Amino acid sequence: MSSPIRRAPRRLAALAAGLVVGALALTGCSSSDDDQPASTATGAASDAFPVTIDGALGSATIDKQPERVVTWGWSAQDAVLALGVVPVAMPKYTYGGDANGVLPWDADQITKLGAQTPTLLTGQDTNEIPFQQIVAAKPDVILAPYSGITQDDYDKLSKIAPTVAYPEKPWATTWQDQTTIIGKALGKSAEAEKLVEQTNAHVADLAAKYPVLKGKSFVYGSNNDPGQLNVYRASDPRVQLLNQLGLVNSPSVTDLDPNPDDGSYFFQVSYENVSKIETDLLVAYFDDQAAADTFASDPLIAAMPSVKSGAFAPIVGQSFVMASSAPTVLSMPWMLDQYVPQLAAAAEKVK
Structure with missing residues (x-):
């Protein structure tokens, strides 16, 4: 990729x-x-x-x-x-x-x-x-x-x-x-504050519409390098957006982080170690559906409880990846109405 x-x-x-x-x-x-x-x-x-x-x-x-x-x-x-x-x-x-x-x-x-x-x-x-x-x-x-x-x-x-x-x-x-x-x-400070209020309200409305999300733990990842899962830290805006919807960060994000002060927004976990990740939901982004299917079909990924149970919510498509990776007052309304129902459907499968 x-x-x-x-x-x-x-x-x-x-x-x-x-x-x-x-x-x-x-x-x-x-x-x-x-x-x-x-x-x-x-x-x-x-x-x-x-x-x-x-x-x-x-x-x-x-x-x-x-x-x-x-x-x-x-x-x-x-x-x-x-x-x-x-x-x-x-x-x-x-x-x-x-x-x-x-x-x-x-x-x-x-x-x-x-x-x-x-x-x-x-x-x-x-x-x-x-x-x-x-x-x-x-x-x-x-x-x-x-x-x-x-x-x-x-x-x-x-x-x-x-x-x-x-x-x-x-x-x-x-x-x-x-x-x-x-x-x-x-x-335009007043206008900016109003935009923030309106967008926060839109996210809050979605969270209220899908209460199944509240309190579910998640890991946000990507597969940009073969055999490696990028795990995004709590400071990353894409993680914070899901927090706004009611999801909570899996303790594994902190527990598995080898160097939290390295200044990056993610760390890598090899496929051999993904079994150490404990989370209700797995969220990850992909250029297209074929890439998402390839990722989920890898034996080590498929064995993850979240993936095995269907509690896997891929973000698919380059525009959707950009919208979720750099959330803004314009991109969030564009993508959330389409993605949150998929996320909620995955949350329904948490065991």
Whole structure:
């Protein structure tokens, strides 16, 4: 599986510092008239500017309500679009996106806003930041609260425009915090808080509709490497989303974790050791049904009590994988109404 969900180790981009500086100089002397559309915003700003947003890699001070917004990472564009703003540039998704590289819930929202598809930034699959493309977009702000950017990346991006990174750890910002951080950056804090409330209410309604989920233990996994089950830690947003539905983390996630402080969002358990996993439900994602069937048919996986009893709830399809791996105010309504009934059906089979 070669999806970006693997978040493979980052290959250093072959960019000399002089290239970035030179491009910045070009931005500084360029005309305001260009082929890039300005971000489309609806509603008045609810916050006063300037605003300063602190993050793990530094602080970003935004002097006035940004009009040209660039996003980086997995899901920042979702919150931006949900707040009625169309970025001038956002990542291209070869995994989970349509023929143009746009995720389906983003495409729906862009259509709803009557806008054109923004410039799509390459490099998302390999975590290689396209500095030249970002410079060309002439951003007022760069939003990357759910990303894996490094300090070096942040320093370079901050020379282009104020850059908002993650508040604590890479790839660990909750969807709620992503939304409120982005709302503050765009001068739309009240709107962002309302979106969080509405989305929380939608998840709560689903939890109430399927009470069988409440209190069931689960492990969230993936099979990206042969013979290995990736087990996601409690800090991962995809795990936290299932917690919101009433599921509880299996103690095995903690008990089997060989190095909980390694800074990653998952650890690996070999197929030979999956018998040590004690859980009511097993949740895992797959590119397609064939991959899910292959996984479940492996003798060591098939012998797991959760799989043997049918308490296995695969998330199947690239768009569904993206929606659940980086949950947002746009992706959750898109996927949960379809997936939660399947999850509940698996919970009914817990013995």
